[in-house]
Structures are given as C-alpha cells and as structure tokens.
Amino acid sequence: MNALTHAGEIYEMLNKGQFICSNSSNNRISKLCEILDDNENYESLYEYFRQINLLLEKGDEYYYFSRKGELKADLERKLEAACKWIDIVDFFKTFDNSFASGYSFSPSQIAVEISVQAVLKSKADGLKRIFKMDEKTPYAEVVNKIVESLCRDGFAEMENEILKSYKVLSSFKYLEELINNINIPDEVQHEIPE
Numbered sequence: 001m002n003a004l005t006h007a008g009e010i011y012e013m014l015n016k017g018q019f020i021c022s023n024s025s026n027n028r029i030s031k032l033c034e035i036l037d038d039n040e041n042y043e044s045l046y047e048y049f050r051q052i053n054l055l056l057e058k059g060d061e062y063y064y065f066s067r068k069g070e071l072k073a074d075l076e077r078k079l080e081a082a083c084k085w086i087d088i089v090d091f092f093k094t095f096d097n098s099f100a101s102g103y104s105f106s107p108s109q110i111a112v113e114i115s116v117q118a119v120l121k122s123k124a125d126g127l128k129r130i131f132k133m134d135e136k137t138p139y140a141e142v143v144n145k146i147v148e149s150l151c152r153d154g155f156a157e158m159e160n161e162i163l164k165s166y167k168v169l170s171s172f173k174y175l176e177e178l179i180n181n182i183n184i185p186d187e188v189q190h191e192i193p194e
Helices: 003-014 027-037 039-050 072-095 107-116 118-130 139-152 172-180
Strands: 054-058 062-067 156-160 165-168
Touching (some): 039 054, 107 139
Antiparallel strands (some): 156 165
C-alpha cells in the first residue's frame, strides 16, 4: 500500500490540530491510524510532511502534527492553551482519578458530582473563569462547555447520542504526558503559590 495516497486525508485532519487515535469509533480515523501504525508508512509520511515543515509526531496510540521553528507569539499561545488543559485535566482527575483513554462518562454524571464534591465544585468555578463564564452559570453548562472543548480538540468523542455519553480518546495521553513532563525543581517549589 502506498501511504502517500492517504497523505491528503491525514493532512486535512492533523493540520486542524486534531489527532488520529487508535480507539476512535470513527472508521475513517481508525483506518488512518492502522496505516500510520505501519513503520514503513509512518516513515514515508514523516519524510513527506517534513518537506513542508510539518513534523508527524507519534504518541502512544495517537498521531499529530507539530511545526519546526515556533514563533514567540505561537509559543505564548501554546503556553496559554497548556495552562487551560492542565486545569481541565486536573478537573477530570478530581472527578475520577481513573479518567483516561477509554474512559466513558456523561456530562450529567459529572454535574451531579460537582454538587457533592466541594473540591470538584471549586475547580469547576476556576474553569468558569477560564471559559469566561458568569459566576452564576449552572454547573451543567460549565461541564458541557468543557466536554465540547475536549471533543473539538480531539481528546474525546460522543459514544452514544441517546445516552449523551462520551469516550476519552487515546490522544488524552498527550495531555497527561504534557503534565507529567513538567519538572519543578525542589529549590523553586516554595516560590509557587498554591
């Protein structure tokens, strides 16, 4: 199979900042992941995209693009986005520490937990500020906004429309790795406000 015949489809998906995940319910995405899982295909597509300054990156069961030579403005935008995602991952891990790739959930279930967990409620209030929502916004609306963001950025997808349930995709590991790679030396830890 000539992997380059799928280059356009891969480009269309990844250039929008999306991920190609192995556990996606979308057959098209799963097929692209199978193509990329083949080392020969990956290498030829990596070289193909490298020529236009796109780096085809391989994560644990997911693929994405990064770019060579980021501009300072791009780095600042990425840092802001990373901070937002750190807060979102923290929120979901507070909801359930096993929240990870393959996890199924419903926004209504999370909204109910907010009403009984003070720590989760506090984190939801913090996310209201990040998403520029009014203090009086109902928590169900906040959760829906967060889940919408997860889906839009390729970290979750709707699993069942009738039950309004979602599945966390393997690309969520990207966020977990981002957070796990943050290293704060002991000597500066006391300088960070809690």
